[in-house]
Amino acid sequence: MADANAQDRATEIQNVTGSAPVVHEDITVKWFLLSSVAYFFIVGIVAVVIAAKFVWPELLSTVSYFTYGRMRPLHVNGMLFGWLLACDMALIFYVVPRLCGVKLWSEKLGVATGILWNIIILSAVVCLLMGWTSGLEYAELPLPLDVLVVVAWIMFGANIFMTIATRKYQQMYVSIWYIMGTILWTAFVYLTGNFATLFATGVNQANLNWMYVHNAVGLIFTPAGLALAYYFIPRSSNLPLHSHKLSMIGFWSLAFVYVWTGAHHMLHGPISQWLQTIAIAFSVMLIIPVWAVVFNLFATIKGHWHEMGENVPLKFLMSGVVFYLLTCFQGPMHSLRAVNAIVSKTDWIPGHAHMAVLGAFSFFAIAGTYYILPRIFRTELHSQPLAQWSYWFFMSGGLGFFVTLWLGGFWQGWQWNNPAIPFIDTVIALGPVWLVRFFSGILMFAGIICFAYNVMATALGEKKALAA
Amino acid sequence: MLQKADTNFGFAIAASLGIFFIGGILTTVAPPLIDKTWAKPFSNDDPSKGPTGQLKPYTEQELKGRAIYVREGCTYCHTQQTRTILADTKRSGWRGVDSPVSTPDEFVYDAPHLFGTKRTGPDLSRVGGKYDQQWHRTHFRNPRDLVPGSVMPPFPWIAANEEEFQAMVAYLQTLGRAKNWRPDNDYEK
Incomplete structure (x- = not known):
């Protein structure tokens, strides 16, 4: 793997087969990438508004479309599917043909998928603000849009699988398994969360819903994010992956362990105790795949940490790995009943969720974007300093957000567990926490502006010749 | 097994789906079949067994x-x-x-x-x-x-x-x- 990672795949093919290097068109990549970055910016505005509503509850409160209960699902779905998943798909469209040494199976199909995806996201914005929602968390989109998502996912999956099936190398690099896993598991996880739930009620439906919610993160964003980390860390550092075998252990234990944990969202709740215990046991076991991955990536970069200074993609990637480790340590810990009794349902939870989705997986996606931009647009990145600024805005805003909500959430949980404190006093106590969270949100949004401007300026601005 | 999943496309697909379905089915399809209270509306008229009452549609x-x-x-x-x-x-x-x-x-x-x-x-x-x-x-x-x-x-x-x-x-x-x-x-x- 050392050579495979250190060398450019195209030249390798030329050496091995004697045929001309593959020229990648990357039209699909550009479609997905630019639209995902646009949604990152738009939904970022929604994010700042709902954070402000905690501090100034009257803000925009006379317009039903902009009430908190409608904007929050827009924020969650917009960030997950409009930004992160679309950006992951762009990067997968970039990575897979290069790891397989062939062109993307069909650029036409890819572009059609990109257009369909945009139709879905724009319709979702309208539906959610109108209050047309299925009411199930993470699965709020109304049924017709769910069907379109399935169609788009099949188009995406077919394109990627056909590319892999026609690959020039027999051995599949780690990223390829993770990408195949993402596509297959997502199909079933999505069907469970959006279609199987139609035939269930009450606790049974909640159980299916949590299976979906948890695995949307665990079996969609985790394997997609790790596929990118496994590709872009060796790529942007020019170092070989530490251990191929360890990456296999990480992958197969993830495949087995993750799906069992859904019921940990209902600990102490009205769901069978034995199912809660199973979910706890498997949540603790998650430490195995996480540590296998994190050790492997840390060992890869060992002795080269200082290179993060100048190298923006590497900076985002390794910070993302650290956040991944932290968030996946928190997860098992607050699955334990004693800890859960304090943190569950508090503001700790959004702190935890944002570290996973923003701190780890969005950082991987941002890193990938910075890495591929000059390569797909065949120009230099518009501005290196601006890229550095985006990192520090995301980092300071993110840390401010996570840490404040953990402390605030823990404090809130303790207050709740003392019934002598009236509930409203526990709300008033959180006021300063929510104010700091709002300002941290502003910092993160500044990061989005620097990132999005840099991407758009590189894509649409004047092309500069690449140095050598 | 690991080696085979590394090079064989079909085997990798089958293995990752198979492993996923073990947990998937045991935690979603099985529990409501085992725990009947998930589907039976609440009804109790014996005060010694806790609160009485009935769940109505x-x-x-x-x-x-x-x-x-x-x-x-x-x-x-x-x-x-x-x-x-x-x-x-x-x-x-x-x-x-x-x-x-x-x-x-x-x-x-x-x-x-x-x-x-x-x-x-x-x-x-x-x-x-x-x-x-x-x-x-x-x-x-x-x-x-x-x-x-x-x-x-x-x-x-x-x-x-x-x-x-x-x-x-x-x-x-x-x-x-x-x-x-x-x-x-x-x-x-």
Whole structure:
């Protein structure tokens, strides 16, 4: 793997087969990438508004479309599917043909998928603000849009699988398994969360819903994010992956362990105790795949940490790995009943969720974007300093957000567990926490502006010749 | 096995799906077959076995109110579960009486379920009968008129629409009422 990672795949093919290097068109990549970055910016505005509503509850409160209960699902779905998943798909469209040494199976199909995806996201914005929602968390989109998502996912999956099936190398690099896993598991996880739930009620439906919610993160964003980390860390550092075998252990234990944990969202709740215990046991076991991955990536970069200074993609990637480790340590810990009794349902939870989705997986996606931009647009990145600024805005805003909500959430949980404190006093106590969270949100949004401007300026601005 | 998954496309697909389906099926399809209380509506007339009462299906008006609850995203700030935590039974309690914990058989007619994951406002699993219609009307117009320090958004368009308002209150008054848990039967209408 050392050579495979250190060398450019195209030249390798030329050496091995004697045929001309593959020229990648990357039209699909550009479609997905630019639209995902646009949604990152738009939904970022929604994010700042709902954070402000905690501090100034009257803000925009006379317009039903902009009430908190409608904007929050827009924020969650917009960030997950409009930004992160679309950006992951762009990067997968970039990575897979290069790891397989062939062109993307069909650029036409890819572009059609990109257009369909945009139709879905724009319709979702309208539906959610109108209050047309299925009411199930993470699965709020109304049924017709769910069907379109399935169609788009099949188009995406077919394109990627056909590319892999026609690959020039027999051995599949780690990223390829993770990408195949993402596509297959997502199909079933999505069907469970959006279609199987139609035939269930009450606790049974909640159980299916949590299976979906948890695995949307665990079996969609985790394997997609790790596929990118496994590709872009060796790529942007020019170092070989530490251990191929360890990456296999990480992958197969993830495949087995993750799906069992859904019921940990209902600990102490009205769901069978034995199912809660199973979910706890498997949540603790998650430490195995996480540590296998994190050790492997840390060992890869060992002795080269200082290179993060100048190298923006590497900076985002390794910070993302650290956040991944932290968030996946928190997860098992607050699955334990004693800890859960304090943190569950508090503001700790959004702190935890944002570290996973923003701190780890969005950082991987941002890193990938910075890495591929000059390569797909065949120009230099518009501005290196601006890229550095985006990192520090995301980092300071993110840390401010996570840490404040953990402390605030823990404090809130303790207050709740003392019934002598009236509930409203526990709300008033959180006021300063929510104010700091709002300002941290502003910092993160500044990061989005620097990132999005840099991407758009590189894509649409004047092309500069690449140095050598 | 690991080596084979590394090079064989079909085997990698089959293995990753197979491993996924073990946990997938055991945690989603199996539990409702094993635990029958998930699907059987609550019914008890023996006081020695805990709170008595019966879970009734929602009326048309209550369902309309429930749909408004879903439309406005109330569930993002209000949970509907009194958990097996002492403080929860105290907080869901009323006038010195602790509330019973929520059980699966109380939610059989709920679709979509509204258990919730975040408690920015208080839990609503036992709110039924605690406040009268006038209280709710004032509270929907502006929560801070009744609860200073509240961060709940006002919902003037519900308070102003008589049909929606009546439906909403009808639904809220059903919450937690399957279990007849208040000794004096002092429920507000």
